[in-house]
Amino acid sequence: MSASLANDLLNQLQGQPIEQISQQLGLPQAQASGAVAAALPLLLGAVGRNASQPAGAESLFGALERDHAGTGDLGGLLGSVLGGGGQGEQILGHIFGARQQGAAQGLGAATGLQGDKASMLLKVLAPIVMAYLAKRMLGQGQAASRSPQGLGSILGQEEQQIRQQGGLGGGLLGAVLDQDGDGQLGLGDLLKLGGGMLGGKR
Template sequence: MSNQSLAEELFAQLQGAPLQQVSQQLGIGQMQASNAVGAALPLLLGALGKNAAQPQGAEALFGALQKDHAGLDLGNVLGAVLSGGSAPGRQADGAAILGHIFGGAQPRAEASLGQATGLGSDKSAMLMKILAPIVLSFLAQRFLGQGSANPNALSQILGQERQVAQQQGGLGGGLLGAVLDQDGDGQLGLGDILKIGSGIFGGGR
């Protein structure tokens, strides 16, 4: 069993040509792309961990992995997402996946990532749409092959991932803590993101 976090493991798989493709797609340098991906992966996985902390969230995510993302090759998903071509429908629909992960808080999460990485909202939104299907395919590939795969185990693994990201800090961990844990109620709410963006929104509901 690797001591790497899931984010680190996936980040390692994206080195080389995939990262080059991402930087070309966004029209930015490879170093900036690498930094942005390194910040976005813990944010996406941490948000999934937050959602999966609730039993209904864990069941919904587990079902989505089985239904839409099982058996997909990471390279194929990456190629489909980056080419914008005839990608497998829901599997590569980053916008829809982000909507499920962040709900109404999605624009604020994108703005926070854009501000933290210097990408700006538009390019950070593009980056998250590229990465969201890749993250879910990676989770399906990494997790569904295990005999112990079930919603509870998925919730546990993603919960550990969220803790690791926050303990490690850095840009990804710091952003995750800021975006997800503003009101400490265990729910990602629009109030959480607004408090990061403006500091003037009082409640978490």
């Protein structure tokens, strides 16, 4: 893939959506924009890691079809999320499992977000990421991704691309997912996760 999904979604959020997010979090718009730019690769990369396992791909595909298809434009969805809708907390639990708090702490440390603002930002962005994926992966002309296997393949490529690009988003993704610090998600990491990464009920 040329342009990453994270970059594509970031471009769609420029302007009024970023302005609304900055107002909701009480941040200067430039800081909010930078935090969103770091958070999107973290979210999409973690989703990609989940979908690299068949059970994770099946779970995500079902969730996109059931809960996130047909949610309308991102601006309308953002308004709903900022008003308290969107199930951001629940979605983050599926995406990060036991690493949800670590993801928020890492994002806060990397972007200078104080208090619970990093967690708030992830809760705002999580439903938007899922709606974006549903529209992108299940939309007309997207036959290649209209299966759990196709979805897993595309999102796996996205995760690899985010890691290879590095930068703040790629570095955060590695720090959150590779708990052992060895660059690999091995057996020790999976045991620490307790299965939470697959997004299934524990």
